[in-house]
Structure formats: structure tokens, C-alpha cells
Amino acid sequence: MSELHGEPYQPQSGFMKWMESRLPIMGLLYPTAVTFPTPRNLNYWWTFGGILMFCLTVQIMTGIVLAMHYVPHVDMAFESVEHIMRDVNFGWLLRYVHANGGSMFFIAVYIHMFRGLYYGSYKAPREILWILGVVLFILMMATAFMGYVLPWGQMSFWGATVITSLFSAIPYVGDMITQLLWGGFAVDNPTLNRFFSLHYLLPFMIVGVVVLHIWALHVTGNNNPTGLNVKSKQDTLPFHPFYTAKDGFALVVFILFFAMFVFFAPNILGDPINYEKANSLVTPEHIVPEWYFLPFYAILRAIPDKLGGVIVMFGAIMVLFILPWLDTSKVRSASFRPLYRQFFWVLVIVCIGLGYLGAKPPEGAYVVWSRILTAYYFFHFLVILPVLGLVERPRTLPQSITQSVLGKDDGGQAESKG
Amino acid sequence: MAISEQHEPHRRDFLYIATGAFAAVGGVAAVWPLIHQMNPDASVQALASIEIDLSAIELGQTVTVKWQGRPVFIRHRTPAEIKTAQDTPLGDLKDQVSRNDGLGGAEDASDANRVVRPEWLIVVGVCTHLGCIPVKDQGDFNGWFCPCHGSHYDLSGRIRQGPAPENLLVPKYEFIGDDAVQIG
Ligand code: HEM
Ligand code: FES
Numbered sequence: 001m002s003e004l005h006g007e008p009y010q011p012q013s014g015f016m017k018w019m020e021s022r023l024p025i026m027g028l029l030y031p032t033a034v035t036f037p038t039p040r041n042l043n044y045w046w047t048f049g050g051i052l053m054f055c056l057t058v059q060i061m062t063g064i065v066l067a068m069h070y071v072p073h074v075d076m077a078f079e080s081v082e083h084i085m086r087d088v089n090f091g092w093l094l095r096y097v098h099a100n101g102g103s104m105f106f107i108a109v110y111i112h113m114f115r116g117l118y119y120g121s122y123k124a125p126r127e128i129l130w131i132l133g134v135v136l137f138i139l140m141m142a143t144a145f146m147g148y149v150l151p152w153g154q155m156s157f158w159g160a161t162v163i164t165s166l167f168s169a170i171p172y173v174g175d176m177i178t179q180l181l182w183g184g185f186a187v188d189n190p191t192l193n194r195f196f197s198l199h200y201l202l203p204f205m206i207v208g209v210v211v212l213h214i215w216a217l218h219v220t221g222n223n224n225p226t227g228l229n230v231k232s233k234q235d236t237l238p239f240h241p242f243y244t245a246k247d248g249f250a251l252v253v254f255i256l257f258f259a260m261f262v263f264f265a266p267n268i269l270g271d272p273i274n275y276e277k278a279n280s281l282v283t284p285e286h287i288v289p290e291w292y293f294l295p296f297y298a299i300l301r302a303i304p305d306k307l308g309g310v311i312v313m314f315g316a317i318m319v320l321f322i323l324p325w326l327d328t329s330k331v332r333s334a335s336f337r338p339l340y341r342q343f344f345w346v347l348v349i350v351c352i353g354l355g356y357l358g359a360k361p362p363e364g365a366y367v368v369w370s371r372i373l374t375a376y377y378f379f380h381f382l383v384i385l386p387v388l389g390l391v392e393r394p395r396t397l398p399q400s401i402t403q404s405v406l407g408k409d410d411g412g413q414a415e416s417k418g
Numbered sequence: 419m420a421i422s423e424q425h426e427p428h429r430r431d432f433l434y435i436a437t438g439a440f441a442a443v444g445g446v447a448a449v450w451p452l453i454h455q456m457n458p459d460a461s462v463q464a465l466a467s468i469e470i471d472l473s474a475i476e477l478g479q480t481v482t483v484k485w486q487g488r489p490v491f492i493r494h495r496t497p498a499e500i501k502t503a504q505d506t507p508l509g510d511l512k513d514q515v516s517r518n519d520g521l522g523g524a525e526d527a528s529d530a531n532r533v534v535r536p537e538w539l540i541v542v543g544v545c546t547h548l549g550c551i552p553v554k555d556q557g558d559f560n561g562w563f564c565p566c567h568g569s570h571y572d573l574s575g576r577i578r579q580g581p582a583p584e585n586l587l588v589p590k591y592e593f594i595g596d597d598a599v600q601i602g
Contacts, residue, residue: 158550162566165549180453184462186487186544194456281482281489283550287566301567306547306583362567 006035006238032218037236038243039224041405045119046222046243047250048112054251055105056210060203062098063147070150072196074189077152078277096266102144103269104258106292109137118344120332121223127324129216134320136209141293143202146195148290153274158287160187160195166300169307186280226404227332228397235401286361294358295351299377301362302370312374319381326381328389336395340388347380462486467602469594472538480554482543485601489543489551490589491562492599495573499560500536503529503574511585512577518588529574532588540599541575542589547582562586 009030011017020027069088071080084091113133116122122130149160164181168174183190221230230236237243261269269291273284289297299316303309319326334341350373357373360366398404468485470492475481480493495503508514508526515523516531525531533539543562545552550566557563557570559578564571569580576585591601 161549165547168549179458180456182458183456184458184487186549188462188487190456190459190462280487281484281551283553283564283566285565287550304581306581309581 006031006037032214034238034240036218036239037221037230037233038239039222039230039235039401040237040242041224041226041401042222042243042246043225044246044250045111045115046224047247048108048115050247051108051251051254052105052112053210054254055101055108056203056206058101059098059105060207062094062101063200063203065094066098067196067200070196072150072193074152074192074278077150077192081151093262096262100258100261100266100269102147103261103290103292104254105140106144108254109140110292113137114348116223117347118334118341119223119225120227120327120329120334122324123327123332124324125220126216126223129213129220130324131321132209132213132216134317136206136213137320138317139202139206139209143199143206144290144292146199146202148274149192149195150199151274152192152278154276154278154282154284155271155274155287157187157278157280158283159289160191162287163289164191166310166313169310171307188280223332224401225333225335226398226401227336228401228404231400232402288359291355291359294356295354296358298354298358298370299374301358302367302374316374316377319378323381323385327385328387329392329394330389331394331397336397337388337392338395339392343380343384343388347377350376350380467600469598469600471598473597483601485542485589490601491539491541491543491554491575491586493539493554493573495537495539499573500529503539503572504536506572506574506576510578512579513583513585515585516588517585519590520588527574527576527585532574532576532585534591534593538599539573539575540588540591540601541586543586545569545582546577546584546586547580552586 007030009020009026011020011026016026019025066084069080069084069091071077081095084095086092088094116130116133145159145163149156164178164187167177167181170177179185181191182188183194224230271288271290288294296313296316300309300313303312329337329340331337334344354370354373354377357366357370362370465486468483470483472492472494475492475494477494478496478499480491482489482491484490506529508528511527514527516525516527518525518532520534521531529536532541543551545564545566547564547567547569550564552562552564552569552571554562557578559570559572561573561575561578562571563569564580564582567581569582570578571582571586572578574585575588577583589601591599593599
């Protein structure tokens with residue numbers, strides 16, 4: 001896999017030569033972030049990795065400054081968030097960027113994950129890369145869940161109650177675990193306090209796992225829309241300037257989209273009832289989590305049994321861990337798998353449908369549909385994927401990445417002409 | 419030092435194992451305070467009991483009081499309600515266990531095992547499904563209805579229909595004279 005090493009760094013100045021012989025940090029970063037050989041055919045779905053790094057940075061930066069004004073105490077938390085909104089200089093902006101930033105983060109991660117599903121990026125040799133991605137997804141969910149508790153509105157409180165109570169479904173030790181999580185007999189001040197501590201910690205754990213994720217990426221290299229392996233140098237381009245420019249352009253468009261929410265509809269993704277202070281004696285009529293949890297919430301409520309619902313909901317995430325071994329097809333990209341491509345889009349619709357049902361009250365036809373779609377979700381991963389790899393006839397694959405781009409393998413001519 | 423495949427346990431082997439075991443015990447002992455600090459602390463435990471005056475609660479009325487951060491429902495039941503609760507066949511109940519902290523725990527869920535004085539029903543107002551607070555005087559059994567995921571409780575606080583697995587918990591309490599009760 002020698003083609004996966006970018007041109008090494010050559011220190012030019014005397015200072016950098018002195019530095020590199022003591023701490024070769026440029027020697028590490030340069031081939032990773034500048035000259036890294038990247039498939040020449042990556043499309044815009046590949047720009048979401050960079051967008052995710054941007055989202056994480058934005059959350060950490062706005063979060064740290066919000067924490068300078070926020071007070072993690074039940075008597076003050078709600079008021080301190082209002083204080084941020086009204087009194088703190090630019091506080092409204094920082095909070096709206098942070099609150100909508102959570103949603104943007106999830107939009108980006110869902111696109112990033114479905115990209116992986118479509119192009120088979122989870123298949124050998126990228127299993128660990130994919131699994132680290134699922135770990136990141138879980139850490140993000142935990143972080144966002146605890147962040148949403150901090151403003152201490154009605155939905156903060158009741159969302160926290162319902163989600164932590166999931167653990168009480170565990171036989172024998174369930175109640176011990178919920179008391180340990182709460183630090184009391186219900187969600188209360190100790191809970192808020194520790195959630196703040198963990199909400200501060202987890203993003204930095206995410207940073208750590210991102211490093212591992214990128215490390216794994218740089219061992220196997222990027223997948224690409226054809227799903228073919230990189231075979232020669234002409235299949236690749238140096239990351240900079242080609243993909244820094246492409247990622248940069250996509251990022252600008254993404255920031256415009258982000259800004260549209262922050263400046264024109266900052267509360268549209270949130271629940272208005274969270275502007276009502278938490279009241280431990282009154283449950284709101286409708287408890288709904290933030291939009292990005294809705295598909296999982298629908299799965300939870302589809303099962304009429306408490307423990308069963310919890311198991312199936314966590315199972316919906318766990319199944320992603322074993323996905324690399326469930327898909328039996330050797331062909332990565334859905335572009336060359338006529339049947340898988342259709343099932344992929346059915347899965348997308350099913351997930352959106354579950355999201356829709358998660359926001360509806362758990363009664364009548366909504367419950368029936370939640371059950372059907374939940375069953376299909378698991379059917380897709382546990383039955384369709386293993387069987388499809390055996391019965392599907394993939395289309396003829398191009399000879400190489402270069403051939404798929406140029407229609408012919410030009411033996412390196414394109415590069416020298418360029 | 420070469421160690422033969424089979425040899426008598428050595429003084430050194432014993433020391434290795436003892437050291438390893440000691441380190442493992444020490445590791446666990448060091449982690450325990452880091453975990454146990456999360457459990458309910460002394461100030462939370464100190465709120466363990468409250469006293470409530472019952473004289474103001476009229477027949478057929480339910481009041482909610484806060485105990486250990488949780489709501490407790492106190493229902494002054496009418497004779498008709500008591501009769502309905504007592505006459506419910508045990509076979510109709512989803513959860514057959516009394517769920518009464520004041521009793522041993524193995525009793526059946528007959529109404530008699532869920533009250534001290536039949537006119538006073540006292541239960542923790544936390545849905546045993548995922549912790550929402552059920553709404554009084556609602557649902558198919560005229561007791562409580564939990565709007566979160568649709569659990570119906572009867573006037574003995576027993577789960578009759580919906581995803582909740584258990585009856586509403588009866589806390590430990592005792593009457594002080596005629597008109598007051600101490601919960602906890
Ligand atoms: C993975 C990155 C992060 C995500 C997804 C995230 C998500 C969230 C969410 C959804 C909220 C609720 C916003 C609202 O409705 O008001 C929130 C609040 C908050 N977060 Fe974060 N957060 C992240 C990182 C951080 C970091 C690193 C800090 C640093 C301490 C932080 C500090 C806060 C504070 C102080 C609040 C309460 C103020 C408020 O509600 O706006 N966050 N977070
Ligand atoms: S919390 Fe009451 S039914 Fe789910």
C-alpha cells in the first residue's frame with residue numbers, strides 16, 4: 001500500500017530542520033493532511049467528514065464560553081440560560097449557535113453514515129474505521145442528550161427522566177443503576193450537576209476517538225464512489241489543494257445552511273415547552289426528544305414491553321457494529337449493486353418514517369406503523385444484507401478509478417498533461 | 419531463568435500471584451469511591467421522611483405532595499371506590515405483587531395489601547414504565563393515566579393496561595393519630 005503515503009515533508013528553513021530533528025511534528029502532519037493521496041473521484045458526499053470536524057470545533061468553542069456564564073444548579077440553570085440570552089454580550093448568538101450546532105452535527109453525521117452505507121465503506125479493510133464511527137455516534141448521542149438537560153426546561157427534565165429510567169428495565173440491578181445515575185430518587189440537582197460535568201468531558205473523548213478514526217482512515221485510505229481499491233498513483237490526488245478546496249467549498253455552503261437556522265429560525269428545531277422551567281410534579285402532555293433521536297424513540301415505543309423496548313432500541317444501534325460481517329457482498333459501492341441500491345433507498349425512507357412516527361403520540365395506526373418499520377429495519381440488516389450478497393448479480397466493475405473517471409485508463413497521461 | 423513445564427509451585431510463583439491479586443484488590447478499592455460518590459448523598463437521604471396533615475383532603479380528592487424529589491399521591495377514597503378496588507379479581511391484574519414497601523414484598527396485589535386504612539390510598543406518583551407522572555381521575559379504570567406511553571392505573575394504583583410493568587409503589591408510611599401520616 002505504498003501509494004497511501006503522501007510525499008514526505010522536507011524542512012526548508014534552518015529552524016524547521018532543527019525542529020524536525022527534535023520533534024518531527026510536520027513530518028507527521030504533512031503526509032497526513034497535505035500530501036495524503038486521495039482517490040481522484042470523491043464526490044460531495046465525502047465532504048461531510050470535514051464538516052463534522054468543523055461542527056465538533058464549533059460545539060467545543062461555543063460550549064466553553066457558554067460554561068463561563070451557565071450555572072449548573074436547579075435553582076439557577078434555567079435563569080442562567082435566560083441571562084445568557086438577554087444580558088451576556090452576544091450570549092444569544094453563542095447559545096443559538098451551540099443549540100443549533102447540535103442539530104447540524106447530527107444532520108452531518110447521518111449523511112456521513114448513509115454515505116458509508118451506500119458506498120460500502122464499512123467493508124474490509126475498513127471495519128475498524130466504521131466501528132470507531134459508530135462509537136463516535138454513540139458518544140455524540142450521549143453528549144447531546146446531557147447537553148439538552150442543562151437549560152433545565154420542562155423537556156430537559158422529562159427527557160432526562162424517561163431516558164435514565166430506561167436503565168430501570170435491567171433486571172435486578174436496574175433500580176440501583178438509576179439511583180446511581182440520578183444521585184437521588186429522581187432527576188434532581190445532583191443529576192444536573194453531573195450531567196454538566198459529563199457534557200464538558202464527553203466532547204473531548206470524542207476528539208480522542210476522532211484521532212483514532214482518522215488514524216484508521218490513513219491506514220486503509222479513503223473508499224470512493226466506485227468502491228474500487230486504489231491501484232496506482234494516478235488513481236489519487238494529493239489532499240491539498242484538491243480536497244482542501246472541495247471540502248472548503250462544501251463547508252461554506254453548509255455554514256450558510258447553519259446560519260439560516262441561527263439567524264432566521266433559531267428555535268424551529270427545538271420544543272417550545274423547553275422555555276418553561278422544569279417542574280418535577282407536572283409531566284408535559286407530549287414527551288418528545290430532539291429530532292435526531294426520534295427514529296430510536298419510535299423503535300422504543302413500538303415494543304409493548306419495557307425491557308423488550310429497551311433491548312430493541314439499543315439493538316438498533318448495536319446492529320451497526322456487526323454490519324461489516326452481515327453484508328456478504330464483495331462489491332462495495334451500491335452503484336454496481338442494482339438490488340442493494342433499491343434496498344438502500346427503502347432503508348432511508350424507513351428511517352425517515354420512524355423519525356416521523358417518533359414525533360407522533362403512541363396510539364392507533366402510529367403504533368402499528370412503528371412496529372412494521374421497526375421490523376423492517378432489522379430485517380434489512382439481519383436478512384436482506386446477508387442474502388443479497390449471495391443472490392445479487394453485480395454490474396461489471398470498471399478496471400480502475402481512473403478508467404471510471406476518464407472512460408479509459410490513460411497510464412498516467414492525464415496527470416502530466418494537467 | 420528457565421522454568422520447566424512442570425515444577426513444584428515456587429515461593430516466587432506465590433509472590434507473583436499474591437502481588438497481582440493484591441494489586442487487583444487495590445485497583446478495585448481505589449475505583450469504588452469514584453463510583454460510590456454518585457449514589458444518593460447524606461443530604462438527599464436526610465429528606466427521607468415527611469409528615470402530612472390529612473384533615474384538609476376531602477372525600478374523593480387526590481393531593482400530590484413531594485417526597486424525596488418525587489410526587490406522592492394521596493387519595494381520599496369514597497366507599498364505592500374502595501369497594502371496586504377490593505372486588506377486582508386478582509386474575510385481572512397485570513402485576514400480581516403488592517409493591518408495598520411497608521410489607522415484606524411477597525404479598526399479592528389485593529387492595530388490602532396496598533393500603534393501611536382503606537379510605538387512604540398513598541402511592542408514589544411515578545409511572546413504573548419510564549418515570550412520567552400519571553394524571554389523576556383519568557384512564558379506563560378511573561384511577562390514573564400516564565400520557566407518556568399510555569399506561570392505565572386503577573384506584574388502588576395498580577397497573578391495568580399499557581407498557582408499565584408494575585403497580586405504583588406504595589411507600590412505607592404510618593398514621594400519626596387520626597389526621598396525619600408520616601411518609602418514609
Ligand atoms: C459534541 C459536542 C457537543 C454537543 C453535540 C452539544 C450539545 C448541546 C445541546 C443540544 C445543548 C442544549 C442547547 C439548548 O437547548 O439550550 C447544549 C447545552 C450546553 N452545552 Fe453543549 N454540546 C457539545 C459540546 C459542549 C462543550 C465542549 C461544552 C463545554 C463546556 C458545552 C457546554 C454547554 C453548556 C454550558 C450548555 C447549556 C447552555 C445552553 O443550554 O445553551 N457543550 N449542548
Ligand atoms: S412513563 Fe408512563 S407510560 Fe411510559
